[in-house]
Amino acid sequence: GNHWGYGKENGPDLWHTHYPVAQGSRQSPIDIPRQVSHDPSLGPIVLDYDHCTSISISNNGHSVVVNFDDTDERSVIHGGPLENPYRLKQFHFHWGGKGCDGSEHTVAGNSYASELHLVHWNAVKYTSFDHAAAAPEGLAVVGIFLETGDDHRWLHTITDAMYMVKYKGSITDFKGFNPKCLLPSSLHYWTYLGSLTTPPLHESVTWILLKDPIAVSEKQLGKFRLLQFTGEEEDQRLRMENNFRPPQPLKGRRIRSSN
């Protein structure tokens, strides 16, 4: 049927027809205003990714996803606003067309070139990712902004693998990648309660947005645009770009800032 996407016929403005929560009270992304209340009780976010290694890289028809083994507590985030440790399950990106920005969250109305999402789930309180993804405190997503500048030293291992997952539904081995190498120097963050930014748009995410962007080159970003929304067997060849949802109403939510 009319599967959701980012086109004119199935894009973000139409998602509410099949996913009414799209018009809910804690939707993501949002714009982060210039002035955010600083909460001294907010401790640092800790990313324990030491024994963390990836399993595969895939194209799910919406983004490029690096998948992790989440069968134990080896790679977790804890601290900050989180009551429990949350296990890393996958990371993926959102980006724009050539010369266009494609981040999901904006800061004082400004977009970034791209946004990386590190997706974690609360395995202390829930028995599976699917259950956690539908529960109010089930997920924690760390958002990292990408701005164009110098080549990112470690991103090329991901962009070099993209030719292997050009088409929707493709997947290939991608072992030994530790996303710690994608973090900016500072872990200062904003945090608020929101949702998945794609259908089913579950309101289950504690968002942790790092304030500092990482730099990637236009050339590296260009390799993201070699990916396709469509499968190898489809007639249509749709370049994967502009796979971002625009900011949603804050609806009275509080955004807190770490120091």
Ligand SMILES: NS(=O)(=O)c1ccc(C(=O)NCc2ccccc2F)cc1
């Ligand atoms: N862009 S983001 O907010 O970081 C985001 C993160 C994860 C998902 C996801 O896992 N969807 C599939 C899914 C949803 C619910 C239950 C099981 C699933 F596999 C969607 C969006």
Ligand SMILES: [Zn+2]
């Ligand atoms: Zn995302």
